[in-house]
Amino acid sequence: MKYIHTKTKKSKYFSLLIIPHSNNIKQFKIATWVPKLLIFTIIISLSTTIFLFFSYRELKNKYLAKLDELDYVNSINIKQKAEIETLREKTTEIQEKLDTISKFQEKIKNMIGIKDNKKEKRVVNPSRSGNQFFKEKAVLEKLDNSIISQIDELSKLLDNSKEELIKLTADVEKKMKYLDAKPNLMPAKGKITSGYGYRRNPFGKGREFHKGLDITNKPGTKIRAAGSGIVTFAGYYGGYGKVIIISHGYGYQSIYGHNRKLLVKVGQHVKKGEVIAEMGNTGRSTGPHLHFEIRYYGKAVNPKNVIDNYK
Structure with a gap:
């Protein structure tokens, strides 16, 4: 099969002849602007395709770069969140310790x-x-x-x-x-024979107010300071016999009477529980015992309300 393309100089058409092996010859007329349009269309299509191809590659590269950047940011965020969670746990631990300290303070x-x-x-x-x-x-x-x-x-x-x-x-x-x-220590071992308050007068008739405790034991029994303080008197004083007076501060004084022997001096600082005298029978006394008084701002008070584990 042969194709013969003819064109006249003044013609506005192309003639396209199709000559088959048979005798039937076919002729087609095509306007001259059609091939030009076709070529123009092909050029535009190729240009557009090339432009889109390179644009796609550039966008793809940018997209991949953004994905890498996003992955990096996400990894940083995950790391920071883990660090923040650890910090939160630490702050919680500190809070618990503070609560423990607060409870300990209250205790x-x-x-x-x-x-x-x-x-x-x-x-x-x-x-x-x-x-x-x-x-x-x-x-x-x-x-x-x-x-x-x-x-x-x-x-x-x-x-x-x-x-x-x-x-x-x-x-x-x-x-x-x-x-x-505070003079809250029992000053001597022994039996309490007379308490604070009114009692029968051991030296005569009637009743009298007893301002302290009488603790009976054998002569020489150790007498201890009921509380720490300064010895303000140590000597013989009327019916108290050989007596020691200790000023403890905070309004408290303690008095220890009828001792056989005094072991401290005026002005001496004594500690709670320290031995200060030996039990005796000096002064106005019916037998070996300790007369113990507690005074609060100069007024005698019931030692039972001050001494711990009073029996």
């Missing part, structure tokens, strides 16, 4: 009888509230802000705890000095 205060003048509000740990402190959908910035806020609160708690410990230490020292000075 010490209760043990030695220190009362708070005012109640301070404690900062509540966010991790212990009903809402979960870290939510899975929370953004990293909010997590950071929450942690920073919690750390600030813990810092304030630590400062408050430090101040409370300093104050508690001072209060404990004062209380310990007070307890050491």
